[in-house]
Amino acid sequence: NGHLCTLRYIGPLDAWPNFTAYGVEWDDPSRGKHDGEHDGKKLFECRVEGSGSFLKSTKRFDKLSTFVEVVNDLYVNGEKLTNAVGGDLISIGSKVLEKVGFDKDINLMRLENISVSQRGVTDISYFYDLHIGKKHNAILAEALRQDKEKIQKLGLTNLKSLDLGYNLISDFSYVSHLISVFEETLESIILNGNRFEISFQIDDLRKSFENIHHLSLSATLVTNEDLQLLGHLFPKVKSLNLSMNQLQLEEIINLSHWTSLEMLDLSYNKLTATKLNQARLPSSLRKLNLSNNHIADRLLLPVSIMNNLLDLNISYNLISDWKCVEYLGCVNSELKNLRINNNPIYTRALAEQNSNTLPLKASVGIIALERLNGRAITPLDKQDAELYFISKVSNRFIRIEDFDPLNSNRWKELAAKY
Structure with missing residues (x-):
């Protein structure tokens, strides 16, 4: 049906005594059911966790082409x-x-x-x-x-x-x-x-x-x-x-x-x-x-x-x-x-109803x-953001000490600018 998988195992499976089993690792992990185990026995490895399953040998695969x-x-x-x-x-x-x-x-x-x-x-x-x-x-x-x-x-x-x-x-x-x-x-x-x-x-x-x-x-x-x-x-x-x-x-x-x-x-x-x-x-x-x-x-x-x-x-x-x-x-x-x-x-x-300050912080x-x-x-957005933060700092709603020390030069620039 167009789904891709890698063949990892060919052999017997207790649940299917009359069939050869194919152990496959699906490219789409959501199609998988396990990591290559059956009844507590490891039969093959999967590169992606949970992407393995078994198919009967009677399963018909899609036609391949050049x-x-x-x-x-x-x-x-x-x-x-x-x-x-x-x-x-x-x-x-x-x-x-x-x-x-x-x-x-x-x-x-x-x-x-x-x-x-x-x-x-x-x-x-x-x-x-x-x-x-x-x-x-x-x-x-x-x-x-x-x-x-x-x-x-x-x-x-x-x-x-x-x-x-x-x-x-x-x-x-x-x-x-x-x-x-x-x-x-x-x-x-x-x-x-x-x-x-x-x-x-x-x-x-x-x-x-x-x-x-x-x-x-x-x-x-x-x-x-x-x-x-x-x-x-x-x-x-x-x-x-x-x-x-x-x-x-x-x-x-x-x-x-x-x-x-x-x-x-x-x-x-x-x-x-x-x-x-x-x-x-x-x-x-x-x-x-x-x-x-x-x-x-x-x-x-x-x-x-x-x-x-x-x-x-x-x-x-x-x-x-x-x-x-x-x-x-x-x-x-x-x-x-x-x-x-x-x-x-x-x-x-x-949650703190403070989401509007995030773009302002980034632009500043x-x-x-x-x-x-x-x-x-x-x-204009950037100027408004800078003025907003200058006002918050001057009123001590925001403390310079709380900012990254590496960013102190940026705040000095703003202080000089305004």
Whole structure:
């Protein structure tokens, strides 16, 4: 039914004496029932807690396809081609007619974006018997050569964005194979929801796809080691999506060699401030999304990174102390866009009927701030906020001593200004 899973166990199960059991780990953990146990006995391991279940061997799996088959089905024989090129079919009543002279090859040449997401696309090696000893490499090489010819015949000569998300591609070398076909034009590749085995030979590490500027690896369970290998393949990536990867930073994440990276999405993981503060991130970062994690304390990222950030999203975390936000104003004078909604500090402020002061605090403490939680902060808003706080301080409703010592210079500036 289109749901993806990884086969972790094939064998007997006491509950089904007449059937072979498949133990599977679902990509969607909500479909799982356990961690691979049956009657107290561990039969397989799950990478994501609670995502395992058993299926009878009579269960029919969905049909798998090659990349070429899916593109033909969707864009040559199906509806997407018509929609993508502006409509070459005409309707007369209930009948749909094709215009005379319609040239599918020419239209495919005009396509800049292709999506084969959720279509059962798998590695080309799946369709060949590769358990034949010494002939393995030769047969696979020939299969890839033929596959490349078929892809080239599609005529996708202007392809800029390719979405391979939520398929069954497990060998990253096949991704490299596909990219190499479109290497001259391809700029963005989306690989969300695939589960890769990433291992490269020395020759693979000599390759690099310098035209790829956007790479999305959401929900792939990619590891820190994988990311270091991938950094060699994609040296010019500016935007990297690593959301929903169950990252807990048990080992220190190292993206320092992604030296062109400007936008990084680490949302929907299990990151804490303590672990993030040890992460090695490139100083080229301008936009960082850390929403929906477990951040409760100050982000003590290196000053070289904090000083350059223009956009930071720390919404939907566990931040309960406003000093975490004050600190951002101390170490980053360039931050223009901040999202901090749906943290405990907002819940507490609402309970105290004091929520209006939160935007004021942010706009006063972070000098360059232009947007807070998606709302624009105008110069008049900022002036009103500054005057409001000066009045509160002068009337001792707010004590300077309560603010972060690192922020004292900011309050001195306000005092001098007014």
